[in-house]
Amino acid sequence: MATPTANNISHSAMDGEDPYHARLRAHPVFYASIGVLHTLLTAGVVFGWASLLPILRQEGIDLSPSDFARIFTHGAIGNYLSSLPFGLVLDRFGPKSCGMAASLLLAVGLALCSFATQSTTCLDLGFALVGFSGPAVQLPTLHLARLFPGQAREGGTGGAALLMSAQAGAFDGGTIVFALFSAASTFFGMTTTLFFRLYLLVPLFTFLTAVLVWPHTILPDPAPPSAARRQRTNSYLGAASPYLSPGKLSLEPAPSVLKDAPLSQVLSSPPFYCLALWVAVHILKLNFVVASINDQLNYAMKPAMAEMLIGIFGAILPFGFVVLPGVAYLLSRSTITCFQVANVVGVLYGSVLAFLPGQAWYQIFIVFTSVATSRQLVYSTVFHQTGELFGFRNYGVLLGLTNVVVSAVSLVQGPLVEWAESAGNYLGPNVVLLGLTLPLFALVYGTIPRDPQANGNIKPKLFSLPTEVTPLTALKGRPRSHSDAAPVVAP
DSSP states (O other), X not given: OOOOOHHHHHHHHHTXXXXXXXXXXXXXXXXXXXXXXXXXXXXXXXXXXXXXXXXXXXXXXXXXXXXXXXXXXXXXXXXXXXXXXXXXXXXXXXXXXXXXXXXXXXXXXXXXXXXXXXXXXXXXXXXXHHHHHHHHHHHHHHXXXXXXXXXXXXXXXXXXXXHHXXXXXXXXXXXXXXXXXXXXXXXXXOOHHHHHHHTTHHHXXXXXXXXXXXXXXXXOOOOOXXXXXXXXXXXXXXXXXXXXXXXXXXXXXXXXXXXXXXXXXXXXXXXXXXXXXXXXXXXHHHHHHHHHHHHHHHHHSOHHHHHHHHHHHHHHGGGGGGGHXXXXXXXXXXXXXXXXXXXXXHHHHHHHHHHOTTOHHHXXXXXXXXXXXXXXXXXXXXXXXXXXXXXXXXXXXXXXXXXXXXXXXXXXXXXXXXXXXXXXXXXXHHHHHHHHHTTHHHHGGGGSOOOTTOOTTOXXXXXXXXXXXXXXXXXXXXXXXXXXXXXXXXX
């Protein structure tokens, strides 16, 4: 793989391209892997709360379940809200500035968390900052999907879909950080103070990467196929061709009518709000489980069994990435299927939590595994679909606005926990959350943009004649695709 030389970089600069782009394109897998590592170490760390909570209690932090749930909620809401302001930074000032600012904020948050045993205010504010800055470290890495062009079956790009799934897997896998800290605390006596101070090495790493590697501007979209070529091909083949096998009528996906459209146009369209609401309901359900699973198990089971299951949950949660290949395959073939699979998983674990909370094996094999894998499904879908439906022109702002909707819906989490605490069980909240999942099966179809100029009554013809007179020699053979057929110009 060729390394960019000074001449190449100078040539890129002369062409008006960010000189860092040539370096990224020369080693796309390496730099995409660095981006995924950033995400793993920062973006989703706060969602490993279930592993951190027992350590905080053991170190003498005496708060009620609702107080601990509030601290987690602040970190989670900060996690979602950060995408909007940092999305504006990304869109206006570029990946380099965004990564540097986010790394500095992460360092401040970790430093505050190191004083958790001395001040619950420091813990609350620090955890909120860790949640707020984590996704901002991830944002400068998402445009690296444009290093991997290639058509997929239903509107995705093969390499891009895989990278976005890897990003979502890393986001989800970040929960392993507190799980590893829990193991270190158990076997080596590591304290929260020591852990958070050692973890300051991570924002140092991400800051140096932003300074030395990330570009000043977002990578441009790969050039689409020549419009002239498509026009010539269509003039030969017509709306459809008898020389194509029946399964090959739709050879490349129709581009989204909202892709790289003005922000005002996207925000006035139903697909954006349907996608945001779908994500918001799933995230509410998942975060409710993470915040309350310790107390749910304590209510439903004996203390020894509950403690064992809490440890198993913390160990399973980071490994949702094992479904990454399947998610990438679904996203590249049929995004609607990916939406619906996430909905089915939500119904499964919601049903167990509501009606079978005391069944340990159901908790392990349905709830724990479903929560881990469902997070992968949901985050992969939102990262991928935001880029595919709306492009990267306003990606940061759109992701931020999506997370504002998520944050607004997540405010329901606190009252749900208080309701459960006052009732002495979690039946009511779990039934409500299960009920919220059912409309999502229909909502996902609203995420598909409709071309206002398209006539829904026109159906593709299975057989049609060429629209121009062509020489007989052009009809020899049976081309399998539009690209295989040589364009013929009428005399």
